[in-house]
Amino acid sequence: MHGKVPQSCTSIVYNARHMSAPTYIINGSFNHHITPLDRGFSYGDGVFRTMKMRGGLPLNWPLHYQKLVADCAAIGIVCPSAELLMSDFEQLVTLQDTDTQAENVAKIIITRGEGERGYQPPAVTSPTRVVIKSSMPQYLAAYDDTGVTLTLCQTRLSPQGKLAGVKHLNRLENVLARMEWRDETIFDGLLLDQQNNVIECTMSNVFIRINNTLFTPDLSQCGVAGVTRQRVLSVAHVLNLKIEITSFSLDDFTKADEVMICNSLFGCYQVTRFLNQTWPIQHMAKSFKQLLAQQSVMA
Amino acid sequence: MHGKVPQSCTSIVYNARHMSAPTYIINGSFNHHITPLDRGFSYGDGVFRTMKMRGGLPLNWPLHYQKLVADCAAIGIVCPSAELLMSDFEQLVTLQDTDTQAENVAKIIITRGEGERGYQPPAVTSPTRVVIKSSMPQYLAAYDDTGVTLTLCQTRLSPQGKLAGVKHLNRLENVLARMEWRDETIFDGLLLDQQNNVIECTMSNVFIRINNTLFTPDLSQCGVAGVTRQRVLSVAHVLNLKIEITSFSLDDFTKADEVMICNSLFGCYQVTRFLNQTWPIQHMAKSFKQLLAQQSVMA
Numbered sequence: 099m100h101g102k103v104p105q106s107c108t109s110i111v112y113n114a115r116h117m118s119a120p121t122y123i124i125n126g127s128f129n130h131h132i133t134p135l136d137r138g139f140s141y142g143d144g145v146f147r148t149m150k151m152r153g154g155l156p157l158n159w160p161l162h163y164q165k166l167v168a169d170c171a172a173i174g175i176v177c178p179s180a181e182l183l184m185s186d187f188e189q190l191v192t193l194q195d196t197d198t199q200a201e202n203v204a205k206i207i208i209t210r211g212e213g214e215r216g217y218q219p220p221a222v223t224s225p226t227r228v229v230i231k232s233s234m235p236q237y238l239a240a241y242d243d244t245g246v247t248l249t250l251c252q253t254r255l256s257p258q259g260k261l262a263g264v265k266h267l268n269r270l271e272n273v274l275a276r277m278e279w280r281d282e283t284i285f286d287g288l289l290l291d292q293q294n295n296v297i298e299c300t301m302s303n304v305f306i307r308i309n310n311t312l313f314t315p316d317l318s319q320c321g322v323a324g325v326t327r328q329r330v331l332s333v334a335h336v337l338n339l340k341i342e343i344t345s346f347s348l349d350d351f352t353k354a355d356e357v358m359i360c361n362s363l364f365g366c367y368q369v370t371r372f373l374n375q376t377w378p379i380q381h382m383a384k385s386f387k388q389l390l391a392q393q394s395v396m397a
Numbered sequence: 398m399h400g401k402v403p404q405s406c407t408s409i410v411y412n413a414r415h416m417s418a419p420t421y422i423i424n425g426s427f428n429h430h431i432t433p434l435d436r437g438f439s440y441g442d443g444v445f446r447t448m449k450m451r452g453g454l455p456l457n458w459p460l461h462y463q464k465l466v467a468d469c470a471a472i473g474i475v476c477p478s479a480e481l482l483m484s485d486f487e488q489l490v491t492l493q494d495t496d497t498q499a500e501n502v503a504k505i506i507i508t509r510g511e512g513e514r515g516y517q518p519p520a521v522t523s524p525t526r527v528v529i530k531s532s533m534p535q536y537l538a539a540y541d542d543t544g545v546t547l548t549l550c551q552t553r554l555s556p557q558g559k560l561a562g563v564k565h566l567n568r569l570e571n572v573l574a575r576m577e578w579r580d581e582t583i584f585d586g587l588l589l590d591q592q593n594n595v596i597e598c599t600m601s602n603v604f605i606r607i608n609n610t611l612f613t614p615d616l617s618q619c620g621v622a623g624v625t626r627q628r629v630l631s632v633a634h635v636l637n638l639k640i641e642i643t644s645f646s647l648d649d650f651t652k653a654d655e656v657m658i659c660n661s662l663f664g665c666y667q668v669t670r671f672l673n674q675t676w677p678i679q680h681m682a683k684s685f686k687q688l689l690a691q692q693s694v695m696a
Contacts, residue, residue: 270440
């Protein structure tokens with residue numbers, strides 16, 4: 099269960115409290131490297147997942163693995179088996195991580211593997227499999243009570259039906275959007291598409307409540323359809339909410355009774371401020387967060 | 398001038414005639430590696446250039462370096478100095494490469510460097526610099542006389558003004574488009590945008606001639622504005638051609654008097670077949686190719 103961890107596998111200096119350098123394993127080995135011929139590096143030709151680990155195990159693994167397989171299939175990569183990935187997790191986990199309260203972040207990257215120069219994949223490819231374990235971000239506990247602040251990104255998401263919903267490695271739009279602010283009081287940035295529809299935030303999915311209906315954007319042209327979004331949709335009935343997956347405008351967003359964002363690391367947060375607008379503190383996000391926590395599945 | 402070359406820096410097997418495995422240098426060293434924390438690998442957060450080397454020197458280096466600097470700037474990366482890159486070339490070149498007839502392909506990849514998890518770049522980044530030397534593709538000499546065949550890709554390019562024209566590492570659209578055919582008689586695939594405008598091919602830029610005007614697509618919303626496209630535009634007057642950079646349709650394309658594609662490796666080829674349509678063999682592409690060859694600048 100407790101793998102050996104390399105002394106140093108990154109040149110980044112980690113100075114934050116309780117932060118340790120990420121550790122990773124490539125194709126099942128601590129000794130493997132990524133070469134510049136890897137198509138993940140050359141073209142962003144791959145997909146990834148980010149999830150929470152608790153007690154050394156990935157939370158809600160069945161849904162994450164299902165999504166990983168679907169995303170690989172969307173770009174024609176055969177996803178490595180769940181058994182291989184689980185053995186990677188086991189090698190990465192230290193004794194400290196297995197404490198039942200210990201939380202980490204696991205990131206899985208699957209690329210099409212190495213290839214010669216040129217966009218055409220080799221006739222036979224061998225996917226590259228990377229699992230990275232890193233420290234949980236220090237989310238302020240207060241966010242559950244105070245809600246979070248969003249800004250509006252100027253970067254617009256471009257439509258691409260073949261890639262929409264997929265968490266692939268072509269993430270320059272998210273990078274450019276995230277580079278738009280450095281104000282640490284802003285938690286995330288809202289992203290619109292080129293028709294001014296609300297789509298998502300840079301690192302989270304978006305929900306708005308109008309009366310007793312929960313709306314979340316249609317992601318058939320852009321955006322990432324996250325696992326926590328899927329889980330929220332599947333439990334909304336418990337909170338007596340109807341769900342509607344549809345396009346909506348910034349105007350709909352600002353007039354909503356309640357706004358919520360979600361991802362696999364922080365769960366759900368209410369949005370209480372967007373630019374100059376504020377919403378009173380309500381209970382939906384907290385209720386969803388509790389519901390999802392109750393229904394979390396250990397691997 | 399002649400650097401040491403590692404014995405084996407890739408697991409790909411090279412069996413084609415005269416093909417040898419690519420060699421590469423990372424941040425000036427044969428001993429460095431790409432880590433999975435490199436933002437080029439995580440997010441495609443970088444840019445690249447492909448160019449021909451002759452006698453161990455990159456052809457038309459001033460234009461390529463200028464474009465590399467501009468592309469880096471477009472996504473907020475400070476491009477490494479030309480001196481550093483030239484020293485990388487020198488290390489990669491072998492005695493054999495310095496034969497005045499010897500040709501190779503050089504690819505430069507610049508990423509934003511390593512980062513912690515999350516889209517926000519670190520406050521201080523140190524770009525990753527990779528130079529890869531590989532064998533020239535075996536273009537059929539006959540293509541200069543017979544022209545080449547294009548297919549039409551179903552994958553459409555999505556509009557993104559912030560990234561248009563830039564040769565960044567988010568190239569999944571090109572990969573998906575290139576996966577659409579395996580017929581080796583098809584040289585490249587034509588890509589349209591979502592409004593049915595002709596934009597480019599998967600690995601080349603496109604020109605059409607109507608009477609004595611040379612049209613090439615406007616790349617302000619998508620596509621890559623290549624160096625050879627720029628060179629063609631700058632010498633078109635020598636062939637008594639007016640130039641027009643504008644949107645045009647597939648219908649304009651099929652009705653053109655002459656169609657030409659270009660990139661930095663093969664120069665210019667006439668397109669003589671597109672799906673079921675054929676064009677008679679003409680001279681423009683060959684004339685451009687000769688003109689560009691005459692005006693090539695050694696580094």
